[in-house]
Amino acid sequence: xxxxxxxxxxxxxxxxxxxxxxxxxxxxxxxxxxxxxxxxxxxxxxxxxxxxxxxxxxxxxxxxxxxxxxxxxxxxxxxxxxxxxxxxxxxxxxxxxxxxxxxxxxxxxxxxxxxxxxxxxxxxxxxxxxxxxxxxxxxxxxxxxxxxxxxxxxxxxxxxxxxxxxxxxxxxxxxxxxxxxxxxxxxxxxxxxxxxxxxxxx
Numbered sequence: 001x002x003x004x005x006x007x008x009x010x011x012x013x014x015x016x017x018x019x020x021x022x023x024x025x026x027x028x029x030x031x032x033x034x035x036x037x038x039x040x041x042x043x044x045x046x047x048x049x050x051x052x053x054x055x056x057x058x059x060x061x062x063x064x065x066x067x068x069x070x071x072x073x074x075x076x077x078x079x080x081x082x083x084x085x086x087x088x089x090x091x092x093x094x095x096x097x098x099x100x101x102x103x104x105x106x107x108x109x110x111x112x113x114x115x116x117x118x119x120x121x122x123x124x125x126x127x128x129x130x131x132x133x134x135x136x137x138x139x140x141x142x143x144x145x146x147x148x149x150x151x152x153x154x155x156x157x158x159x160x161x162x163x164x165x166x167x168x169x170x171x172x173x174x175x176x177x178x179x180x181x182x183x184x185x186x187x188x189x190x191x192x193x194x195x196x197x198x199x200x201x202x
Contacts, residue, residue, distance in 0.1 A: 001025070004155045009090050009148070010071035014097035017090050018044035019188045021099060023162040024155050025107060026086075028137045035109030035137050037127055038160070041102035041189040041196045043172045045087075047095050052178035055096040066145045067096035074153055076134065076144035083131030084140045088148065088155070102173070102187070104133045105195045113137075124194040166191050173198055 004024065011017060019042075027036040045053040047067075054064040054077070066075045067089055075087040075098055091097040104127045106113055113136035117126055127136045134140070139153065146153050168191045175182045189196045 001156045001158050003149070004072075004157060006072055006149060008072075009088065010092060012091055012097075014044045014046055014090050014099060015186065017088075017097075018042040018099045018186070019167060021088070021101075021155070022167060022188055022190055023160045025158055025160075026101065026104060026137060026153070026155050028139060028153050029151055030138050033109065033112055033138070035112050036107045036156075037104035037113075037133070037137060038107055039101055039103075039155075040105050040193040041187070041198075043100040043102055043188075044186040045098045045100065046186075047091065047097045050178075050184075051181035052172060052175040052184075053096070053098070064096070067098055068094050069145065070147075072148040074139075074143055074146040074148055076139060076141050078141055079131065084134045085130045086134040086137070086139045086143075086153075100130055101133055102130045103128050103189070103193075103195045103197045104137070105193060106136065126195075128195050129197040162190055168196075170198065 021039050021042050024039050025036050055067055070093045071090050073089040075089050079085050087098040087100050089098050127133050148154050168189045169185045170187045171183050172187045
């Protein structure tokens with residue numbers, strides 16, 4: 001296992017980063033409790049020009065300020081007033097590219113994940129979709145702005161390799177109001193994985 005370094009996050013091609021995050025392991029350590037899960041679905045959001053991004057047109061608010069942070073910063077926001085969504089900030093500081101972690105496959109701390117979700121048994125709904133992914137990992141709004149090179153939230157490479165033929169690409173989910181940007185092929189996922197939030201086999 002090796003923790004991803006700043007060189008992974010501090011690159012200009014957020015689409016490539018979103019693709020390369022597939023198969024990596026998100027680890028959280030909060031109050032001595034460790035959970036981890038493999039990333040199986042991501043979405044890329046491009047700074048300033050992407051109508052689906054929170055920073056389209058240079059928008060800058062208290063809500064999205066962490067998107068303008070250094071590469072390897074966490075950006076967590078609340079959707080529909082209840083779901084906490086975990087994003088990875090990439091590119092250089094003040095260039096707010098980000099990757100949304102849309103779905104994960106549980107690896108360690110599954111009993112804790114079940115407790116966090118209120119579920120009794122493990123099935124594919126546990127961490128399917130970005131709100132569930134963040135919930136089982138214990139990530140919420142208070143974790144926005146954390147350095148992903150630290151020890152609370154970080155991403156590891158355990159040597160797992162996703163074959164290029166296994167990577168599905170599609171339009172993003174839930175951004176229909178973004179006009180033509182809603183059609184852009186910025187969603188990446190591992191084909192056939194049961195935790196993928198859209199159709200896993202397209």
